[in-house]
Amino acid sequence: MKITVRIHDGPLAAAERWSVEGAGAVVCFDGIVRPTEAGQPIAGLSYETYDPMAERELARLALEAIERFGLLAVKVEHSRGQVDHGACSFRLRIASSHRKEALAAADWFIDRMKQQVPIWKKPVPVEQTEEMAR
């Protein structure tokens, strides 16, 4: 059983290789910042995390997911600060023996995270970024 949790400043880099002994299913979920929010174009999203509670809560959820779904390993990464649209701000990786529990656990984890983990996002308007670039 293995849990890794990390909050990074800025967008997440491309996923590095992750192999888990005995796994038959590995799910990687990437949350990408979309170019619009509530129908309005945005430059990106800015994430605020309540530290160190955010990491602790993510780890607690990972442990609960492992116990509830019988997983082999969970790795979760989240951004702090600004992430431009098109970039990755959240990555969840789950390894399990079989497929069904890995996919169900990913869905469960993200639902819980949005409810329980102290991470907030706010849209960064397109204008703001353009002004800052001058």
Add this chain to the structure above:
Amino acid sequence: MKITVRIHDGPLAAAERWSVEGAGAVVCFDGIVRPTEAGQPIAGLSYETYDPMAERELARLALEAIERFGLLAVKVEHSRGQVDHGACSFRLRIASSHRKEALAAADWFIDRMKQQVPIWKKPVPVEQTEEMAR
């Protein structure tokens, strides 16, 4: 809307970067050959594909998934021939605007694939590989 389907000889290499314009969720599912089959240790699995029907059926399922779940893109890769345990023999990538449909589509796709796509696997016994190595 974008569909990519490929059957490769042998195990699949690590996933290369895959970005889809406007996506908010990208799910990557890797099916890994486990070290046992029906409780017996195995060297790996050997996959037989009925070509070109296997690729055609995978593409048809990808199209159906896109329509059914409102996805942006689907990429599916499968191995042909021997894949040792610990290596990846199947990779499904799905991009969508939102999370729920991407995860649901992955589960749906794999269920259908196992029922409908003419790809068969058989275990490669540990002894057989050892004998071949002599």
